[in-house]
Amino acid sequence: MKTGSEVLSLNGITKRFGSLTANDSISLDIVPGRIHCLLGENGAGKSTLMNILFGLLEPDEGEIKLGDRTLTLTNPKQAMAAGIGMVHQHFMLIPVFTVFENMVLGHEPSRAGVLDLNSARRKVRELSERYKLDVDPDALVEDLPVGIQQRVEILKALANDATYLIFDEPTAVLTPQEIDELMLVMKSLRDEGRAIVFITHKLREVREVADDITVIRRGKVVGEAEPGTSEGELAAMMVGRSVLLQVDKEEAKPGAERLVIDGLTVANASGAVAVDDLSLTVRGGEIVCIAGVQGNGQTELSEAILGTTMPVSGTVTLDGVDITTAKPARTIKAGLGYVPEDRHRDGFVGEFSIAENLVLDNLDAYSRFGSLDLRAIAENAKARIEEFDIRSSSYTQPVKSLSGGNQQKVVLARELSRPLTLLLASQPTRGVDVGAIEFLHKRIVAERDRGTAVLIVSTELEEVESLADRIAVMYRGRIVGIVDPDTPRDVLGLMMAGVSYDDAVATVQEGSTNE
Structure with a gap:
């Protein structure tokens, strides 16, 4: 590993996208030998923060320090040189390449100017055996189940000798057994002195592996929690109120x-x-x-x-x-009432108002003599907004400006209105x-x-x-x-x-x- 026991610190990190503040003066310490869970709802700013740490985004304010040194991270290559690795939520693998080709891409081993493929294969086998991540170096990535593809992502980070490993929502595509195996891998990496940052919104997983828990809500750190904190208490910190x-x-x-x-x-x-x-x-x-x-x-x-x-x-x-x-x-x-898996693509028209989206599949019921009955559409919207607790400034507000939860409420309210x-x-x-x-x-x-x-x-x-x-x-x-x-x-x-x-x-x- 590249470093010993130096703490990786994020100090006052702020990132804005136009009028949206995705990260608002966030500070936290990432300590070798510990699993630090970054807990928060989708859109809370967790992934943005880690993309800054991995050099994929640059902060508008704040600094990143490794021990006493201030790091400049403007690309992933600089992050990897500092010992930071990232296992992405959406795998960064080339499907038509083999496992070992994916692992050495960008830093291919060579001897006397000739590509040394055998050493790449050996490294895959050594790391696979060491961390009990059974992966065939010569398998094509496109032929591997998603659970094995994630192992390849982990091996890529380990091959770069990362001390600080970021896992971004790593369990989204895994079976329960694969999740349990991943938890064991994270614990073994921690026990040999690596620092793990585990980004998730799943409370059970946090309580299973966390040494430290930081909760983020709407771009801000709202609290720290102990691993023994109940799921109900963690959920309340994430949302800002008690939930069932x-x-x-x-x-x-x-x-x-x-x-x-x-x-x-x-x-x-x-x-x-x-x-x-x-x-x-x-x-x-x-x-x-x-x-x-x-x-x-x-x-x-x-x-x-x-x-x-x-x-x-x-x-x-x-x-x-x-x-x-x-x-x-x-x-x-x-x-048929239909709530699609991708609401942004199939569930609503973002530029249309709440009122318009609420009648998209039932326009005949709101037409009179070939024209839309705008008063009836407005009254329907007011009723649905109240019934489904859609948080908005007005029924004329574009749906794209709502939070994810309120967008989904619009879709469900429309489908359940008949x-x-x-x-x-x-x-x-x-x-x-x-x-x-x-x-x-x-x-x-x-x-x-x-x-x-x-x-x-x-x-x-x-x-x-x-x-x-x-x-x-x-x-x-x-x-x-x-x-x-x-x-x-x-x-x-x-x-x-x-x-x-x-x-x-x-x-x-x-x-x-x-x-």
Whole structure:
């Protein structure tokens, strides 16, 4: 490692983007031999701060010091020279390169002017064995599961001899077992004297590994916390008020079948099968959650139900009406409410006002003699803003100027403003603060209790366990099994990796016996 026990300090870091202050005079110390968790909601300023530390952004004010030395970090190369490494939330790997080619890119080893590939391979093997990160040096990155790709990102940082390692939301694409493995890796790195900065918004993970916790809200440090601090207390620090972390709901009372998917096969944009002969039924008055790591066909399944992607084969029916080849306008008329996984791209028109966005899919109801009834649109907006607690200055405010949670409330308010057969919500709380999550979950449960069939697609296992009446685990385009929400997390994790329910239970039981 490049340094010994020097503290890496951020002093008064401020970063502005136009009128937005992303970081407001933030100071913190990163100490070798400790895991420092940077906790905060999406948009709180965590990643901006770490991008400054890694040289991807320059601060408007403040300084970074390593011991007594002031660092000038205007690019990642300077950061790496100072012993700083970063494992990015979105992997910085070249898919068509091998593992060892990705690791040496930019600092290729050579002997007598000739590229020394064997030493690069050896380094991958040595680091893999040392940190129990089993990775094949000659494997193409594009052929690796996301969990293994993340190992490559970690090995890249270690190959540069980083003393200070930044993990930016590293668990977003991992199964529970892979998350547990990552926690062990971080602890082993800490125990050999490296400093770890762990950026996350997941409270359970923070309490599991943190030595130090700094909470950021709206660009400011709002407090420090001890690892033993309860999840409720941490959530309150993140949001600024107490919140209910568990969904409060009564037992479901399922009725008739409302959504029936039979033998559905869907191809992705490149023509590969993304949904593979999938069958699933959702009854009125129940919430079925699809659990799985991102990229296992969930997006294509949602698009096929909506009608933006045409299936290769199979059928989709809503209350007995065949919508397999229907366009979105028809599926919406058939009673589909749709909350897309990317609200910015598919959920609203940012330049349009709140009022306009609230009637986008139901303009006929607000038209009179060929003209829009602006008074009715305004009255609808006022009612929805109050009902859904949409924090805004006016119903004329552009949706793009709202916070992520309020943007999501606009989308959900629009979809729930008419009678529904099915509510299909994909990643319904992505990028939403804890307080807004509490509200959105309540509304989803209330829609279930009205007799609507609810299908949730979420990569957040805590959300799945909390909301679901039944969990359908999806892997490589297929439903591996459908289980109860109280199914042990270890079993769910194995199923998310493609293991059948019976085999997953047997594996977990065998592991418990061996312990």
